[in-house]
Each structure stands twice: as C-alpha cells, then as structure tokens.
Amino acid sequence: MKTIIMLTVFILLAGSRVLFAGETIAVDTGTTAWMLTSTTLVLLMVPGLALFYGGLVRTKNVIGTMMHSFAAMSIIGVIWAICGYSMCFGDSHGWCGWNWDFFFLKGIDASVNAETRIPDLVFAMFQGKFAIITPALIAGAFAERVKFRGYCVFIAIWSLVVYNPLAHWVWGGGFLTGTAIDFAGGTVIHISAGVAGLVLALYLGARRGYPKIAMHPNNLVMTLTGAGLLWVGWFGFNAGSSVASGIQTAQALTVTQVAAATGALTWILIEALLHKKATSLGFVSGMLAGLVVITPAAGDVQVAGAIALGIIASIVCYGAVIAKGKLKYDDTLDVFGIHGMAGIIGAIGLTFFLRPMDGRPEFLTQLWYQTQGVLISIVYAGVVTFVLAVIIEKTIGLKLNETDEMSGMDHSLHSEHGYGLLNLN
Amino acid sequence: MKTIIMLTVFILLAGSRVLFAGETIAVDTGTTAWMLTSTTLVLLMVPGLALFYGGLVRTKNVIGTMMHSFAAMSIIGVIWAICGYSMCFGDSHGWCGWNWDFFFLKGIDASVNAETRIPDLVFAMFQGKFAIITPALIAGAFAERVKFRGYCVFIAIWSLVVYNPLAHWVWGGGFLTGTAIDFAGGTVIHISAGVAGLVLALYLGARRGYPKIAMHPNNLVMTLTGAGLLWVGWFGFNAGSSVASGIQTAQALTVTQVAAATGALTWILIEALLHKKATSLGFVSGMLAGLVVITPAAGDVQVAGAIALGIIASIVCYGAVIAKGKLKYDDTLDVFGIHGMAGIIGAIGLTFFLRPMDGRPEFLTQLWYQTQGVLISIVYAGVVTFVLAVIIEKTIGLKLNETDEMSGMDHSLHSEHGYGLLNLN
Amino acid sequence: MKTIIMLTVFILLAGSRVLFAGETIAVDTGTTAWMLTSTTLVLLMVPGLALFYGGLVRTKNVIGTMMHSFAAMSIIGVIWAICGYSMCFGDSHGWCGWNWDFFFLKGIDASVNAETRIPDLVFAMFQGKFAIITPALIAGAFAERVKFRGYCVFIAIWSLVVYNPLAHWVWGGGFLTGTAIDFAGGTVIHISAGVAGLVLALYLGARRGYPKIAMHPNNLVMTLTGAGLLWVGWFGFNAGSSVASGIQTAQALTVTQVAAATGALTWILIEALLHKKATSLGFVSGMLAGLVVITPAAGDVQVAGAIALGIIASIVCYGAVIAKGKLKYDDTLDVFGIHGMAGIIGAIGLTFFLRPMDGRPEFLTQLWYQTQGVLISIVYAGVVTFVLAVIIEKTIGLKLNETDEMSGMDHSLHSEHGYGLLNLN
Amino acid sequence: MKLITAIIQTDKLERVHEALVKAEINRITVSRCTGHGRAAETDLYRGQEVAPDLISKVRIDIACNEKFTDAAVKAILESAKHGEAGQLGDGKIFITHLEECIRIRTGERGTEAI
Amino acid sequence: MKLITAIIQTDKLERVHEALVKAEINRITVSRCTGHGRAAETDLYRGQEVAPDLISKVRIDIACNEKFTDAAVKAILESAKHGEAGQLGDGKIFITHLEECIRIRTGERGTEAI
Amino acid sequence: MKLITAIIQTDKLERVHEALVKAEINRITVSRCTGHGRAAETDLYRGQEVAPDLISKVRIDIACNEKFTDAAVKAILESAKHGEAGQLGDGKIFITHLEECIRIRTGERGTEAI
C-alpha cells in the first residue's frame, strides 16, 4: 500500500505530467523554474558584455566590438545545440565526451535528470550559455584590431577544441571531475578565456599607436550599464550552477553578491589612496574581479571568505593592469589582467576558505587539485589557442590591416556607424 | 486513511496556504515562480522594443518612437485589467469572450487554475503583456510620422477590436481554439501586428523624402541593446507560454534559443555572400526573424526543425525587406517584412516539423488548420485596421503634418530632446 | 506508519537535501526560485536607477550620478552582509535588532525558514537589495553638487542609523511590526528616502544658477531605459515581498502593474490637458509615482484600488513638483516630490482600499496605525538625516565647491568623461 | 572666393539643403552648434516650461566663388525662414573673404577647387 | 564687423557667457570641439594616468560690430582664465574680418543685422 | 596670420595630426562635421545599400603664422589623401586671413600668441 500511496502522491503533487516507462521521474517545477531563470540571466550577460566592452573602445569600433558578443551568441548557440553539449556532457572518451543521443539534442528531448529533477534540456541550455560567454570574453583582448570573419571562425573552432574538452574534463566526467573544485567556471571559463586572450594579444600585436596614443572609452555610461547587467546575470551564472533551488543556491548567490561588492569597493579605495579619485571604470573593474574570483568558489566558501577573496582579487588585478601598462603589451580590455588573474586567484585561493564539511580531502591535497586544474587549463588553453591563432591568421586572416584599423571596424567591416546621432540626421 | 494522509501531505508540502471550499487546489509554487518570471521577462521586452525601434529612427524622433512602446505599456496595461482579459478569456460569445467576473479582475482575485495550478491572476498578467507588446510592434510601421494622440487612441481601440477577439478565437475558447497551433502568438501577435503595420504604412503614405533621402539609425548601440533584451525576454514569451515549468517549457526555451541563433547567423551569412560585410542591423533582423518564426511553433518542433525554420525565415524576410525597397512603400521598421512574414512562415511551416506525438491530426488537415488561422488573421486584422485608421485619421488625425514631421516628433509632439548631451549643457 | 510514509515523501519529493536535527524543514524549491528571482530583479533596479537618474542630469555629471547608485550597491552590499541584516532582523532590542548569529550571516548559512520554507540566506539577500536601493534613491535630491567621499560616508552611516532601525521597527519585530501595513517599503524606503532627500536638498542649498539656468537632461533615452528597468525590477520588489510564490504574490504583481500603468497615463493626461503635449519624462514620473504609491499597499488592495491610488499619486506628485518650482528649493530629481509624496499617499491611502479580509482592525484604527507609521518615519528620518548631514559637512565635507561643481563631477571627482564619443576618438 | 556661414534652425536643414542643390550649390559642410540669440524655445520638464539658455542650431559652411554668392544667400534666405514673416531664431548668415581653397584629392587650388 | 572665435575650457562656458551678457553681447554661437595645444589634462584609466591627445574644448563664435570687439575680447579674457595666472589650455581668441552679416528673419544686412 | 580650415575624412585624422606635429605645428582645434560633396560612401541597411546624404567628416582649424602656412598645407595634403590618386571625398583646405590672435592665459597678442 505504501507504494500505491506514494505513487498517487507523486502524480498528484509533483506537478509532473511526464512519466517514463519503468522509472518515474517527476519534474521539480521549482528547481526547473530557477534553472530556466538562470539560463535567461546568463543569456542577459551577453548583451551585458557587449555593452561593457562596447563602451570601452573608441567610437569607430563600438559596433564591431558589440558584434563580437552577439556573434558568439549565434555561432556558439547553433554549434552547442548540434554537438557542443554532446562533447561536454556525453560519455567520456578521454579528450572529450560524445553521445550520439545528444546530437542535435535529440535524445534528451523529453528526459528528466533523476538527481536534479529538471528536464535535461534545461541543463543543456544553461550550460550552453556558458559556452557562449567564454569566447565572447576573449574578444576583449584583441578588440579594435581583429577581422570579423577571422573572429567568427576562431571562436567556432576554439569552442570545439578548447572549451568543450576543458568543460568535459572538469564538469562532464573527464579526468578532473571530482578533484578540482570549479563551481561555476573559474578554470573552464575565466582562466581559459584570460589565457587565450593573452596569447592572442601577444600574437596579434598592439593596436596602431598603442600605448603612445590615449584611447578613450567612447561611452562609459554604456560600460556601467553593461556592468550592471553583468552583476545581475552573474546571479544566474553562479547561483544557477548549483543546479538546484535550495540552500547551496542561496549560498552561491550570497557570496557572489558579497564578493562583487567587496571587489568594487576595494578597487575604488586603492584609487582613492593613490590618486585621490575614484573612477567608475575602477569600480566596475573591481566588481568584475570580485565576480570572477568567486565564480569557482561560490558553492564552497562563506561570507567572510568571499570578502577576503574579493579584496585579494581586486588588489592583484589592479597590479596586473598596472603591470600590463609597464610591459606595454596590448590586452585591450584586460581580459587576462582581470578574468585570467582573478580566475587563478579564485581557483587556488578558495582552498583557504572552504566551508567546513565532512568528506573534504586534506588541505594540501585540495590545494594540489586546484593548482593542477589551473595549470592544465593555462597550458592547454594557451597552447591550443596559439596554434589555432597562427593557422587562422595564415589562412583567412585574423588581424585587421592598418587601413581598416584606422577607419574603424564599424565602417570597414560592418558598413555601419554606431552613433548616427553624431551626424545631422 | 489514505485521504487523511494525502490531505496532510497537501497542506504540509505543496506550499499552498489557500484552500477553497469544496475543492482543494494547491498552488504549484514552482510553476507559479516561472510564470511570474515569464511575466516579468515579457514586460522587459517592452523597453527592449523601445530601444530597438528607438535606435533605428532619426535623432529627432527617438523619444517619440520610444514613447510608442511605453504608451502601449500604460494604456493597454490599464485596459487589459479592466476588460481585456475578460474579452479574451471570458466565456465565449462568438466575436469575443466576456465574463463579468473578470471585470477589473475581481472574480479571480484569489482563484487558482485547477490544471496549471497557478493563480489565475498570474495567467492574466502574463497574457496582458502579450496584449501590450502587439500594438507596440505595429508602431514600427509608421514610425516617424504619426501623431501621438492619434496613436494612443488607435492602439486602445485596436486592442479592443482586433487583438482581443483574435486572441479569444485562437486561445480563449473561440472557434479556432484547438485547431490551429499557435503556441505563443504567431498569428495572434506577429501576423496581426505585421498586417496592421502594412495597412497603416500604405494608408498613411511615406515619410517626407522617402526613399530618396537616406534615413540613418540614430543609435545602433541602442538597437543592439534592445535586441539583446528582446532575445532575453522572448524566453519568457515562448517558454512561459507552456504555462508550466517542465518539459515543454524546456523544449520551448531550447528551440527559441536555437531559432534565434540560426536566424541571426543566416542573415549575416547572406550579407557576407552578397556584400562581403556583415552588419549588426542584419544580425538583429535575422535574430528577430528567427524569434518570430519559432513563436507559433515553440512547443511543437525540435532542434532540427528550429534550425530549418530559422534559416527559412531569415532568407524570406531578407527578401521581403529588399522587395519593400523595390516597391518603395514605407514600412519604416519592416514590421510586415519581419514580423508579418516570419509569423506566416512559422505558422504554416511548423506543420512540416512537428514533433511526432500521438493524436495529432493528419498532416494535410493540420496544414489546412494553420493556413486557415493565418488567412483569418490576415484578413481580419487587415480590414479592421484599415477601417479604424480611416476613422481616426478623419476625426482626430493620425498622420503628422509635414512641418511637425520635419521638426521631429520629439520637439513637435513631446517638447523634448532625446540627447541633451549633443548640446552644450 | 504515517510518520514513516510522510518522512519518506518529504525526503523524496520536496527537493530538499538538507535536514536538521530534530526538526525537518524542507526547502520549497518553487518559493525559493521566485525569491531568488526577486532578489535578482531588485538588484536590476540599481543599474535601472543609475540610468534613470544619470540621464536626467547634465552631461558633465552623468558618471558621478550613476556612481551614486553603484556605490550604494557595493558599500551597503558589504555592510549588509556584515551587520545590516542582524540590525534589521535580529532579536529586538528596542532601537534596533541584533543577533550575533547573523554577524557575517554565519548562523544562517544553511538554515531554512520554517514558515516560508526558503533558505534564510535568500531572505537576507532579498532584504539586502532594499537596503541598497534606499540610500541610492536619496542621491537624486542633491545630485550634481555632492562630494563622492562625503556621499559614501553619508550613505554608510545613514544605512546604519536610519534605514536599519526603521526596517527593524516596521518589519523586523520592532514596535511598529504588526500595526502599520507596509507591504514592500512605503514608509521604510520611499518616505524615509524622500524626507532625507528633502532635508539634504534644503541643507546643502541649490546648484549654482538654479533655477535661473535651465538644466537639461543629458540623455532622456537613458532615463527611459532606466524607467523600463525600474518597472521590471519593481515586480521583484513588490511581488517578492510576499515571500511566497502564490496567490498574494500574484495579487502584488497585478496591482503593481496596474498602478504603474495608471500613474503614467494620468501624468501624461494632465500634461495633455495643461500643455497639449505629453512628455516622456512626465510618463516616467507618473509611472514612478504609481509604483511608489502601490509599494506599501501591494499585498492588500485590489485592481480598482490600484487604479485609484495611481491616479491620486500622479496628481499629487505633479502638484508637488510644480510646488517645488514655485518654492525654488532644489530637490534636483524630485526625490521628495515623487518618492516622498507618493510614499505618504500610499501608506495612508491604502486604508481606503483594503481587500476585505477577516481579522482586520477597524478602519479608523488602521488609519491611525498608518498615519503613525508615516509620522514616525518622517520625523525620525528627517531629524537623524539632518544631524548626520551637518556632521559630515563640517568634518569631511559633503557639498561640492563651486569650481568643481562647474567643471562637473565627472571631471573633478572621477577624472572621467561619460561620453567619449562626443570627442573625436 | 567667399566663405558663407549660415546658422539656421535644425528643422530647416533639409529644406535649405534642397534649395542649395537647386541653386547648383552641391558642396556644403554642416555641423551642430548651439545658439544664444533672441529666440526662446520652451521645453517641458516635469510640468514646468523651461526656456533653455542655449538652443540647438545647425551651422552650414559653404565656400563658393563670387558669382555664386548671391544665389547661395538667396537660396538660404528663402528656405530657412519660418513662414512669411520669419520667426525669432531663424538665424544669421555670415560672409567672410576666402583667400585660398585647395582640393586635397588633386591639389588644385583657387576657384577651380571650390 | 568682426568675427571673434574663442576656444575655451569647457568649465568656463557658463562664466564666459555671463560675462558676455554683462558686456551686452547677447548673441553667440557655441559648439563643441577638441583641442590639441600645450595643455595636458589627465584622465584615470584603470589605475593609469592617461593624457589624452585631444582635449574637449568649447568654441564660441561672436559676430560683432567693431566698437564691441574690445569689450567682447575683454569679457572673454577676464572670465575664461583659470586663477590669476591662467593655466595651460585656457585657450585662444581668433579675430577675422566679417564682410557681411544677414538676418534671415528680416533680410536685414550689415551692422544692423548683427 | 592665416586660419587654415581643413575638412578631411575621419579615418585620416590620426595621420594628419601626426604629419602636422612633424611639421612642427602643434596646436590645432578639431571638430566633427558632416559633409556633402561629390563623395558617396555607402552604408548597408537591412540588405540595401544606402548612400547617405551627409557624410561624417572632420574639421581641423589651424591658426598659424604666414611662414608656416605652406608647411601646414603640405603636411595636410600629403597625409589626408587616400592612396596616390586620392579619392572622391578626400576633402578641402580653406584659408582665410586672421587679423588677430590672443592667448587667453597671458593676454599676449599677434604672432606671439599663435
């Protein structure tokens, strides 16, 4: 009788109307609701990033720069549904995963995950947004001097040969799964994007005139707006990575909020100390550092740890950006200086602030796991990106020629102008 | 005993604290959460649309154009709560529905739908956002040359005599309910708006100087931002239309994402082929075509179908826009070329890609149902819009006079300037 | 056996994996999902406010004004997690609450509220966003003439000595809890911010040249965008304040939508009557008045009441803004005229439109409760703000000196320019 | 050669441009400016009528040979006026002497290059 | 008639305008421009001090009759200077000869029309 | 003293500026303008090629002493041209006589003040 009652209860209560032969997995509508929301929030980060990056370049490149984010949204959007999900979360085959069932997402059309109780498609879409945002982040490193065609091909292949394998290793059942903690993508997303950005910035060389000519943000209002959307979207990014709607979700959201606030505050305090001014760009840079640093750690540290990580990340990233100025390489929007550095600090630093919990490995073991994850991510992303960049540059071309760079990407690549309002019309 | 246990379980578990006399319908907090979120997301599309449209007109009309969307938000927002919901979802009386209980939403203040298990008010608000966005879409067709007063009166009446009946027929229990598939509003929203736009564009005539004088978008950054918000909001639009938080929701979200990505990609590939440039406006146009085409189909096609529909929609809409240029009529922001055309393709084309499912009508039957829905929508919206436009133009006036058109709507209708920053202040 | 079954059901169904010794509180994933979403939506209001305010000042102050909102996000963000939550929702000690367990949110790391069934952290974060937005609102009253350093110190202390106690009294178990109805913050948020703004505007004096020199909004497009985000975010603000995902949530969302729409419509109708023009700034002012007025009332009035309150609020606020012009004091962005006035109307006016419900106090009793809440809020916020302002002005300085005011805050305080695009770059 | 600088109302740009083209003056340079003259346009700001200090205007620069000067001025005068009587704020035309004009593309100088 | 063109710092526009009005010069045309001179203003960009190449300036054009020229120049000189000693970047005044001035509204010409 | 006004293509600003600096002309004033000449640049608008009526240009104003005039013109001519043959739309240089130049900071006048 117990069984009968339970089944009745299942069917009546759990809001699920799809039952499977043999096994009965009811959708948890609440968790599903939050994961759908998270998916939407992470998607919101893409226009957020477009605004953030777009506002920082010169007027003549604003559309071209925004298009980098948007292009990722569509190119990776398609690739992911076709084969990306399969490569990341299919059955493990060493270098990457694969599962013919996941091809075109056909086999998961109506399936529900037994543990999280959300439809598999929701998870696939949530993860897809991460795959979209990662190459979009890289674009900041070589902003203002890259061909659109080359960029599109680059991110498509990069996603296949760098992102998908890495995500598989860390999250999808690959050889790092279960050792390195990477809650929402410190290594997979920020370190890999940061390192790829650095490699490309170095390989493609600086913009004409850099660093002699000052290159002003064309629209800080836009950058601040984008930063706001990024903060908001990051709640989906981190809290969604719990793939639940419960206590760990709440924990992740809390530390995300605290780390972002701390990072921002730290950066403007540094500026206030050194220059007696607090800039808005400093604010959002610190905020970003805080958000990135907490990304790998969001499920596993507490408020005090988040504050500590936020402070450290802001200080180190501030230093990294200054160092770039000294070293005179042209990582246009500091993808390495902020995403790369904060990602590394977060991935390794989280070990020091882990929430006490049964069954954790020893401190040093965990520290080694983390370091290993970081190193593998750096080396793999670095090497493969370099090879890929060389191939694309030599074939279809990646770096914009000088004339087009001077006309600006908007005119030369897209035949458009960002701000018609500047003209009389 | 079974009953006792079950009742206890209900009360304790289902998060519901409101029980009704006789029947006991517990709110499904998860589904409710997602529907609340969807409502919010669809509302976000209104400022999204304001940005999208606003960026495409000339500087002197930017505020006036944004106001079209905002005005819809408030005018339809009030009308819907008073009587719109009743006309759409009240008991069927042929031309429209009506239920005095729904007047001022009084009778559903605390009721819960037995099937979806969400409060009726949530459904009413979700549907209300659709009623808001539809007239706002039309505004693009006669942008830059319409009186604000006439526009306000027009959308108020149009909503009552075109939108509400149509929605009632297709969704609210009217004569098309149960035959034509229109998951989230291909016929009700996009076709009706597209056709209404076309009629108005033809009736009101072109803007002064069109097509001789090139009319540049004043702010593509704004248009891209708006496009981003539209993509994000569309998740609420389509995935919310499942009125659930489960597998169909996930399916709708997935194909929405894929169709948008495919549409955008297709359009810029066409441009790349024909002009060797990929424009941002092309990107968002294709994205929009993809989003519109999947709207009627979102619950019933799979990933491969979404890709196919996205490609077809982008190609056809591209053609439609070119054709407009040749035919020299002035559908300012291509409401018909994009919403109308993609809506038609989606509504009919979905028949070819339906997810196999028991109990579906035969292919040809379904195709006829769909065609019928499309035709009724075109004819009804077209004729009534025309009559309405004539009446308003002849009485209070709809078309802006030439002097005011040349000064710009912002100055002549609203006494404002969009960008004070262009002046010295 | 009953117990065994129930426990099994609990564990299997309710999606909760964290059980507590002795008591077993399962997380309601649905309610949690909506509360997480609400938290995110309220956070979205902060960039929304930054855009709203930022667009209304002169070009030279756009960044400085946006920074006011962003700074609140980070400063209060940190303070709240450390001690703000404890002061508001800790055990009552008269002036404020306190609970060492809540210090750094340590003690609620994994606890779940027995009644609402959401993790306590979610509630803490949701409430934290309210604490952030309140001081950010004040900033509008003395926009364009305040030192950044002074402002930062001011909001930090104001939050501790004004906001936290007030919130504790009304919501956290203090002496007003259970008497005055303040669903989502009419007294705690809008009245306190409005009054604080008024006091500061009077104390600091007008901007140079006010009211002789016309000071134009630098970017109404931005203001409209911000208004859109505010409307969207307000759904989280009000509907989230039900701390549920059910019928009351739906009710709150509905009246929020209706009041905003009515307020906006009323304002532009007034303008149309008086000036034959309907402005976009008028639209958003009315919208804001409607949103504010419904804030204290959202859970307790119905659609008709929302319409009435929206109309009244718009009319009164319109009058208040005109009166300010006559009285010639410089509340730059009408924080008192809109937030203060509409907050007062809402808090008192709601008594007239309460949803009939068992167990309500008598009309006059309730009216007295409401008036009492309003008066206490006005007097307390007014006096403490004044004292605080004087102290800060005399020590580190709050008012910008004339030279810096003329150069603009962006240049003099932040060394930045909002719109690089105006320059050639 | 003369340099004609006209400050006109923004809503007249299209018409003035058309009039100039009709008068066979095809090359012009246009820019935004802000003027303070006798005109007082009002904006609405939250229910208050506000007369901005500085009003948006358009500046048109035309370099032309002597014999075209009168035609240009005439075209502007006719097309830039609001109504028959003109309006406060309709603008001004300034004429200065242009010593030299060089076409960058070809290096031509003088009246040829205009 | 003369055409006075002053390039000044942006934060001085309000003061210069006031000074001109006091000197009874009511009609001016103002526009944004960007200057490269000897001044070096610094912006902060992610912790680095950046001296932009081109700095925002304001350009004021005043057409006036000869007898007002000195008053106008004096008003600008006094109001546009930063501090007693002036600052690098305070700007320049350029004066050219204005051959003709026409009021569009009325068609008046010459000194009347200024 | 002369006032040189050059209207050039936007993508050449950087090069022209560099060329001027090389020719020891350090002080310039730059502004945005929109030109209508013989050039026809096309933009893409939803698949249609659109030739805007008015094209973005940059205006450079240089006040200089007579002896620098030729150097300045030469620098501009060389650096502003697209390719060897030049392109439609490369722009124009206008030269007018400058009667007076005053440095606001010091009050210096004339050739000193340039």
Ligand SMILES: Nc1ncnc2c1ncn2[C@@H]1O[C@H](COP(=O)(O)OP(=O)(O)O)[C@@H](O)[C@H]1O
């Ligand atoms: N003397 C002048 N110097 C500079 N600009 C002027 C002068 N007179 C007029 N203007 C410009 O022309 C515009 C129109 O002038 P206004 O005085 O309103 O015209 P009117 O003289 O026909 O009434 C002004 O806004 C200003 O930009």
Ligand SMILES: Nc1ncnc2c1ncn2[C@@H]1O[C@H](COP(=O)(O)OP(=O)(O)O)[C@@H](O)[C@H]1O
């Ligand atoms: N010879 C010139 N030609 C054109 N513009 C000039 C000239 N000299 C100065 N300017 C303008 O004046 C501004 C201030 O010049 P600057 O050299 O900084 O002043 P100062 O000579 O007092 O140090 C410059 O930014 C530039 O716009």
Ligand SMILES: Nc1ncnc2c1ncn2[C@@H]1O[C@H](COP(=O)(O)OP(=O)(O)O)[C@@H](O)[C@H]1O
């Ligand atoms: N006579 C003129 N008066 C004013 N501006 C001119 C004149 N001729 C050219 N210009 C400016 O120079 C720009 C380039 O002129 P264009 O005719 O395209 O060059 P080209 O004569 O070398 O073909 C134009 O866009 C316009 O701004």
